[in-house]
Amino acid sequence: MRRRILTTPTTAASALRRAQRRTQADFPARLALLLTALGAPSRPMEANVSTLAGAVLDAMGDAPSDVIWLTLALVSGSLPDSEEVIAVRRAVELDGPPKALIAAAERTTLETGRRTVRLLRDATLVDLGDLVTSPLGTDIQRVARNVSNEWISRHDVIITAWTDSFDALRVVADPDRGAVLAGVVREGIRGATSADEVVVPWSCTYILPELAIQPMRCAAIQALATFSQNRTGVIGFDCAPITSSETSVQGSAAMFALNLAAVAHFDAVGATSRAAAAEYEGWRRMLAGAGLTGPNITAVGLPCHAPEPGAEALREARERFLVPGLPLVLVVGSHEPRTNHLAVLHAAEMLWRQGQRFSLTFVGGSSWGSDEFTQRLNALQRAGRPVESTGRLSHHLLRAAYRLARCTLSLNEGSGLPLSESLSAGTPAITSDFGSMREIAEGGGALLVNPRDDDELTAALERMLTDDLFVARLRDEARARSPWTWSDYAEQLWELFHG
Amino acid sequence: MHVEAVHRPTSRIIEHATALRVLTAAEAFLEEAPARGSDVLREASVCLGLLTQRLIRTADPALAWLLLTSIAGAYPLAEDVRALRRTARLGSELEVMFELLDRGLRLAIKHGTVDRPMTIVSGVVVDLDASARSEFHNGIQRVARETVKVWGAQHMLTLVAWTDTAGITRSLSPREEIRAAHWGRSQDETNPLGAPAHQATTVDPHVLEPTLVVPWRATLVLAEVPPADRCPPLAALAEFSGNAVVAIGYDAIPVISADLRPPGEANNFTCYLSVVKHCVRVAGISTSASAEFAGFAHALSSQGILGPAVSEVQLPSDVPPPPPGYHRVNPDRPRVICVGRLEPHKNHAAVLHAAEMLWREGLDFDLELIGQNGWSTAAVDRQLRKLEQAHRPVRRRDAVSDDELWQAIREASFTVFVSLHEGFGLPVSESLACGTPVITTRYGSQGQIAEHGGCLTVDPRNDDELIRAMRTMLTDPATELRLRAEAAARPQRSWLDYADELWSILVIGAHA
Numbered sequence A: 001m002r003r004r005i006l007t008t009p010t011t012a013a014s015a016l017r018r019a020q021r022r023t024q025a026d027f028p029a030r031l032a033l034l035l036t037a038l039g040a041p042s043r044p045m046e047a048n049v050s051t052l053a054g055a056v057l058d059a060m061g062d063a064p065s066d067v068i069w070l071t072l073a074l075v076s077g078s079l080p081d082s083e084e085v086i087a088v089r090r091a092v093e094l095d096g097p098p099k100a101l102i103a104a105a106e107r108t109t110l111e112t113g114r115r116t117v118r119l120l121r122d123a124t125l126v127d128l129g130d131l132v133t134s135p136l137g138t139d140i141q142r143v144a145r146n147v148s149n150e151w152i153s154r155h156d157v158i159i160t161a162w163t164d165s166f167d168a169l170r171v172v173a174d175p176d177r178g179a180v181l182a183g184v185v186r187e188g189i190r191g192a193t194s195a196d197e198v199v200v201p202w203s204c205t206y207i208l209p210e211l212a213i214q215p216m217r218c219a220a221i222q223a224l225a226t227f228s229q230n231r232t233g234v235i236g237f238d239c240a241p242i243t244s245s246e247t248s249v250q251g252s253a254a255m256f257a258l259n260l261a262a263v264a265h266f267d268a269v270g271a272t273s274r275a276a277a278a279e280y281e282g283w284r285r286m287l288a289g290a291g292l293t294g295p296n297i298t299a300v301g302l303p304c305h306a307p308e309p310g311a312e313a314l315r316e317a318r319e320r321f322l323v324p325g326l327p328l329v330l331v332v333g334s335h336e337p338r339t340n341h342l343a344v345l346h347a348a349e350m351l352w353r354q355g356q357r358f359s360l361t362f363v364g365g366s367s368w369g370s371d372e373f374t375q376r377l378n379a380l381q382r383a384g385r386p387v388e389s390t391g392r393l394s395h396h397l398l399r400a401a402y403r404l405a406r407c408t409l410s411l412n413e414g415s416g417l418p419l420s421e422s423l424s425a426g427t428p429a430i431t432s433d434f435g436s437m438r439e440i441a442e443g444g445g446a447l448l449v450n451p452r453d454d455d456e457l458t459a460a461l462e463r464m465l466t467d468d469l470f471v472a473r474l475r476d477e478a479r480a481r482s483p484w485t486w487s488d489y490a491e492q493l494w495e496l497f498h499g
Numbered sequence B: 001m002h003v004e005a006v007h008r009p010t011s012r013i014i015e016h017a018t019a020l021r022v023l024t025a026a027e028a029f030l031e032e033a034p035a036r037g038s039d040v041l042r043e044a045s046v047c048l049g050l051l052t053q054r055l056i057r058t059a060d061p062a063l064a065w066l067l068l069t070s071i072a073g074a075y076p077l078a079e080d081v082r083a084l085r086r087t088a089r090l091g092s093e094l095e096v097m098f099e100l101l102d103r104g105l106r107l108a109i110k111h112g113t114v115d116r117p118m119t120i121v122s123g124v125v126v127d128l129d130a131s132a133r134s135e136f137h138n139g140i141q142r143v144a145r146e147t148v149k150v151w152g153a154q155h156m157l158t159l160v161a162w163t164d165t166a167g168i169t170r171s172l173s174p175r176e177e178i179r180a181a182h183w184g185r186s187q188d189e190t191n192p193l194g195a196p197a198h199q200a201t202t203v204d205p206h207v208l209e210p211t212l213v214v215p216w217r218a219t220l221v222l223a224e225v226p227p228a229d230r231c232p233p234l235a236a237l238a239e240f241s242g243n244a245v246v247a248i249g250y251d252a253i254p255v256i257s258a259d260l261r262p263p264g265e266a267n268n269f270t271c272y273l274s275v276v277k278h279c280v281r282v283a284g285i286s287t288s289a290s291a292e293f294a295g296f297a298h299a300l301s302s303q304g305i306l307g308p309a310v311s312e313v314q315l316p317s318d319v320p321p322p323p324p325g326y327h328r329v330n331p332d333r334p335r336v337i338c339v340g341r342l343e344p345h346k347n348h349a350a351v352l353h354a355a356e357m358l359w360r361e362g363l364d365f366d367l368e369l370i371g372q373n374g375w376s377t378a379a380v381d382r383q384l385r386k387l388e389q390a391h392r393p394v395r396r397r398d399a400v401s402d403d404e405l406w407q408a409i410r411e412a413s414f415t416v417f418v419s420l421h422e423g424f425g426l427p428v429s430e431s432l433a434c435g436t437p438v439i440t441t442r443y444g445s446q447g448q449i450a451e452h453g454g455c456l457t458v459d460p461r462n463d464d465e466l467i468r469a470m471r472t473m474l475t476d477p478a479t480e481l482r483l484r485a486e487a488a489a490r491p492q493r494s495w496l497d498y499a500d501e502l503w504s505i506l507v508i509g510a511h512a
Helices: A009-023 A027-037 A049-060 A065-076 A082-095 A098-106 A129-133 A139-154 A176-182 A215-227 A252-263 A274-290 A311-321 A341-354 A371-382 A395-404 A417-424 A435-441 A454-466 A468-479 A486-498 B011-029 B040-058 B061-072 B078-090 B093-111 B129-133 B139-154 B174-181 B187-193 B228-240 B265-276 B287-303 B348-361 B378-389 B402-411 B426-433 B444-450 B463-475 B477-488 B495-508
Strands: A116-121 A124-127 A158-162 A169-171 A197-202 A205-208 A231-236 A268-271 A296-299 A328-332 A359-363 A387-390 A407-410 A429-432 A446-449 B118-127 B158-162 B212-222 B244-249 B281-284 B309-312 B335-339 B366-370 B394-397 B414-417 B438-441 B455-458
Touching: A009 A027, A009 A049, A009 A098, A027 A049, A027 A065, A027 A116, A049 A065, A049 A098, A065 A082, A065 A098, A065 A197, A065 A215, A082 A098, A082 A215, A082 B348, A082 B463, A124 A139, A129 A139, A129 A158, A129 A176, A139 A176, A139 A231, A139 A417, A139 A486, A158 A176, A169 A197, A205 A215, A205 A486, A215 A231, A215 A252, A231 A274, A231 A486, A252 B265, A268 A274, A268 A486, A274 A296, A274 A435, A274 B287, A274 B444, A311 A395, A328 A341, A328 A395, A328 A417, A328 A454, A341 A359, A341 A371, A341 A454, A341 B078, A359 A395, A371 A387, A395 A417, A407 A417, A407 A454, A417 A429, A417 A435, A417 A468, A429 A435, A429 A454, A435 A446, A435 B287, A446 A454, A446 A468, A454 A468, A454 B078, B011 B040, B011 B061, B011 B118, B040 B061, B040 B078, B040 B093, B061 B078, B061 B093, B061 B212, B061 B228, B078 B093, B078 B228, B118 B139, B129 B139, B129 B158, B129 B174, B139 B174, B139 B244, B139 B495, B158 B174, B158 B212, B212 B228, B212 B495, B228 B244, B228 B265, B244 B265, B244 B287, B244 B495, B265 B287, B281 B287, B281 B495, B287 B309, B287 B444, B335 B348, B335 B402, B335 B426, B335 B463, B348 B366, B348 B378, B348 B463, B366 B402, B378 B394, B414 B426, B414 B463, B426 B438, B426 B444, B438 B444, B438 B463, B444 B455, B455 B463, B455 B477, B463 B477
Parallel strands: A116 A197, A124 A158, A124 A205, A205 A231, A231 A268, A268 A296, A328 A359, A328 A407, A359 A387, A407 A429, A429 A446, B118 B158, B118 B212, B212 B244, B244 B281, B281 B309, B335 B366, B335 B414, B366 B394, B414 B438, B438 B455
Antiparallel strands: A158 A169
């Protein structure tokens, strides 16, 4: 005997009315959106909650998971996590589709109730949540900003960020959008833009070009990728918090693992190099034990392109960086264990003691774990060595500095952007013989070393300083590299994410 | 005897102990170590000079590691070894000595074992820290203890634990050795070793004054998953000391299913992975556990690191025989049990949902969940309360003895274990070893166990499949009988089989 106690449409309507009194939410408007999304004929404007709820229930059918996700998101004004979608799916199976509306009514809060909810269909959303609220000038955010600019110039895209509580997406419009994409830090962007209007994507393409690590945001993205009818794509920078916890900021692994739990349900990862793709591929293989197949992973190499600096910038950089009579060795990147700057200091000191003459300049902020670097640097400066460390530089000054250097050193496992910039500027580089650095070096102009072998690094630097013919050859190679621009990069990603 | 709360060795004792450690290191390292005479301090200083000169000549990372270890009475970190090597390249003998003493002293102050004697061992060294120090006997400790029980009877082993501040490995006290290597054995069997394991614990004087045990040109076996504080010194040991470090690979759930695990768990686990990175071999406990460690090794290519060679040595399914004269009687109505800690990835919510669907269909059966609270039980607790209010025949037991557990499994009509992610899935193999059919997850380690019969498998994220499988078991006696016959015919695998295979594949490095 099959005995099902079904919840009736009337119960759903009264739950909605109760929630309406409690939260002032405009449920008629939200239910009308839901009807549109479900492809039901449009309703007269004056329709009340009861009629609309009835019509929605007709349109929901058996209320599969994607419809439950949409119902929770549109009606309550905030995105659900996976656990919620599954719990409501079970309640629907036990007691019927009205349970989905009841759950949506019950999860509506005072805050989510006063929001205006908008449905986005067949659009491309670009999530710049961090860049909008906390621009840090990291390589990752630079990539996110540049690639978004390229997309905006060629395609219809909607830039989105998150509500303060990371429970819903909102559209970032001009002038804030312009400021964010121009890299201008504006006070008060956070929360000032359409905070009361949130959007729910449906049949859209959702692109995440930055590293999302906020737990609430990751949980919402995970459910979106798992249950909603949206295509999802993400730029995969690297998996260092998992594969190199010893050189990662403490605590980053747990946040990154939540990001991966969401990305496991994405359609596509555009990895920034073949090395990054190998990291994601290794992770994807690990998913089998959790019964997941994971996303399609494709390497789309980062741009390798350096615009010519102006004469003024060159003059300023010359004054700022060159020690008369000494060739300049340039190292770009923040001081943290991963960037191996201690090894660079060691190699330099070995050569200074041998009588080599050159100046060494580090460009980049101090990050965590840089105490030992600072101590060593100070000791060398006290001993009269021509070595200095500057903070971050403006882009035009940095571009000029690359062109003044005899060579650069880039031994980190990160994005490889400094290496690309050096080579694109025609300046030879010493870099590591593996990973993304080796890939970039394939285009010519670099000398490969094992960065864990101090002696090899020292010998490489010595050769760069003493072998003029060799350096000239590398210079020619670097100048002959074919450029790979931000626009090339953005277009390839666009195709990947739109499958 | 007067016992001081803080024992503070005199500088003379420290000097003497340090000298002896340096001599021990010299004997291990130098082909022709100077013969020991009566003036320990003078000989040690001669040896230290010889070793330092050697370091300057070779910048040998293993020697840098050994020198730091013997001076500090504690393991160095990777940055210590790197810095000492760099000084050896740049500096005079005196500068190298200063760097060595400076770094050694910092480690010594941190760990407070600078007055301890040190022995150097080669051969096979097994890190059994948690199994030695605590009475917990969870999945991992069970594997570690059963393995060492077998190995101890067949091979020469050195068992080690860590000092309290996680500074260095040390010898076990007799009581710890019984806990680690003779778990469950009677006092007669272990008599020469000392007091029984379960005796009320008082402060173990040995643990306060241990002998430091340093592996050298040895194979160090990580039979457990070391906690985060052991990982930086272990990673440095694995990378620089020249010892071969090998590990049993249990699972990578903390980084792969982080959404289902307590917040922050991945932080500790990735510290462990920074050790695994420098391991020579890993033996996964199932195909899926092996795939997880192999996937991690694959990801290391971006760092120019090969990572460990990963093989599979599948865990055994070992349950005690039924009590003498035991004869299973079918319960009056079907009894379904579900064994495992209450935590999200074990997927109890799906089982409770399926059961309610079937009760509503009118099926009559008892459901029992056996297992302690893990974490995040609120949702399942709510479901349980609802079912109890509806007077469904559902029962929950959180603490049962081993005997009660085996009895419950033997009496059940079938068990349900549909975890979303397992390294092995012990409750599946245990139920089958008891002869009781299982509904389990189709993929991963659970699916692997199911391949040899006795199970219905489902996609644990698909409620319909689970409901169908439970309905079949509850309504079709022929299926239960068939699965019982299959379970009885499953190949047996014992701890002896496991430990032998593990020795040859993980320790010796034979190909599977």
